Amino acid sequence: MTATTVTRAEYCVIACAEAWRDNGEVLASPMGLIPSLGAKLARRTFSPDLLLTDGEAMLVRDDGTVEGWLPYRRHLSMVTGGRRHVMMGASQIDRYGNQNISCIGDWARPARQLLGVRGAPVNTLNNPVSYWVPKHSPRVFVERVDMVSGVGYDRAAAAGPSATRFHRIPRVVTNLGVFDFATPDRSMRLAALHPGVEVAEVEAATGFALAVPEEVPYTREPTAAELHLIREELDPRGAREREVPA
Template sequence: MSGTAGASRAETCVVACAEAWRGDGEVLASPMGVVPTIGARLARLTFAPELMLTDGEATLMADVPPLGTAPAVAEGWLPYRRHLALVTGGRRHVMMGASQLDRYGNQNISCVGDWKRPARQLLGVRGAPVNTLNNPTSYWIPRHSPRVLVERVDMVCGVGYDRAAAAGPSATRFHRIPRVVTDLAVLDFETPDHVMRVRSLHPGVTAGEVRAATGFPLVVPAAVPVTRAPTDVELRLIREVLDPAGLREGEVRA
């Protein structure tokens, strides 16, 4: 079915996030953020029924409830220790956030400025190194700007393609960054030297706007497709089943 012209920017971002899990098979989808969570659940209900989903804690969900609602049926239990074991084998695809992200996909969520005396203290490194070296990691950036997409991150938390390659085969075995979804575009690293390129532009966004909002030179193909809009079925699922409260609109500027 064709895309729906009346979809909001947030709803387009939901579909773009869902597409990150297309073709992954039976892996654990670990979305972080409202839009990626709706996206993972949308993928499960449409083209990726084999995806495993959790309630955000330790329950593997057999059904796909709306945001903020507990699952009616649990199909498994995934406590922290077992989750860590799963992470090390490439059987999870996480979609994380990024306070800073550079052209090779190095991510920072720890601090802004010199780490010895940072101007801003953020979450900390958390599980980013293990995530990025041991399973596919995509990113969701709800505010595409030069402050986030930077020439050089102030601290490396998630490992990018250049650093993984420098570390050798042990680092590159499961390392993969399939997508970066922002409120302006979908980006990837499918270039010979694994630098960031524009994969698609969201409806109404120009390549010039994306370049101006990025702190380093982006690879922009001569012909860039438009990010697909939700189908009628997907839009109904987003609005009526997964996010009837409209929380998605609070995460993406109009």
Template sequence: MTTETTAGAEAASAAGPATRADHCVIACAEAWRDNGEVLASPMGLIPAFGARLAKRTFAPDLLLTDGEALLVGLDGRPEGWLPYRRHLAMVTGGRRHVMMGASQIDRYGNQNISCIGDWERPTRQLLGVRGAPVNTLNNPVSYWIPKHSPRVFVERVDMISGVGYDHAVGPYHRLPRVVTDLAVLDFATPDHAMRLASVHPGVTVDEVRAATGFALVVDGEVPTTREPSAAELRLIREVIDPKGLRHREVAPR
């Protein structure tokens, strides 16, 4: 039994088995591993919990923001001032790693949060492109998708908001990973087509394929998303999210 497996077993016995939401927090946290001193900009509850977990454990140099003008510490107290001009300097210089959502995403990582249907007569108006083009071209961007389905994972997005690998320009464009309620995906293929990197415990490769609207790259046997250690599980449950808000995004299974 490996150290990682042993730690996962200890966590299960100490506080009950890890839930699907716990695995999603871990998978999001891993997006910031080895990033160094960059600004973590998570959008959504589980990405935010993942960023806080990463800083408390294996990524202590991460910078966390209150979303406005302050850098905050692990307890939420201000540690520094981050005026908007400085924030933009970090954005355009690759010193920020965002985790955004997606209404649609395709095999090369093009993301849509603007509209569904034809641009001239859309069937649904969404947020608009917002900062997605600048984010994806100027700093690393990962994605969090709480409901993995063919409606989100599409052959071709209706409008490109966040830029994928087949349209990318610029030295800082990078899409490290996509985390969903079923799996972790990345673009570690020769042509940067989306690859199934791991499935969460209890999920099969066939389930992920059925929930994806295009053919995923599958390299041999797909590993399982790692279990949280006993210490990580305690942090998630007792410190980072004691109210269990993560289960509102991903229900226990």
């Protein structure tokens, strides 16, 4: 890799960072290495009002130093009031953004037991939730999830205003591109390709028919300053390249 070569992992960091653009003073809750790098990059550049947490009781800077106290009561008030933006993982996700991290197969007799539902229902119904999938495949992007952990647009709409008040899925980022739900029926749309990826490659790796615009843009190029931050300050050991190999 030369100094000017942008890797796929770095495009993924940029795409994750963009999820928090213009969010204002909200609590960023990234789950996973590349989403964490994205949140830190956003805070250091175009979203300086973002709040980062150590996952326990403190607000921290991007280098981990403490800048404030976040008691659990305050944390819950941010969650239930829509003032947090989570980026979670997904073992399965369908065309309407229903997410599964609980089990594969019938929940009464699963073929694989995963993390469990955890806080996914509360997250998705109370604050914006984006998703990060490091390996885009038909096993993850499925026609119908085996169990709903995170609530998608169709199920939120069916539940009514109490479910849709704060429900929003801004984007899904994978190693192939960026996806949103900016369609009339709130089904998944290909919003951007990472450079070097073709539309056909994404369609072949997706287990349902995606909405694909006539012209699909590419994930934006990082600035020289952003590349410096990623490579020299936020992830100098290059752990991002192990999560999304070149």
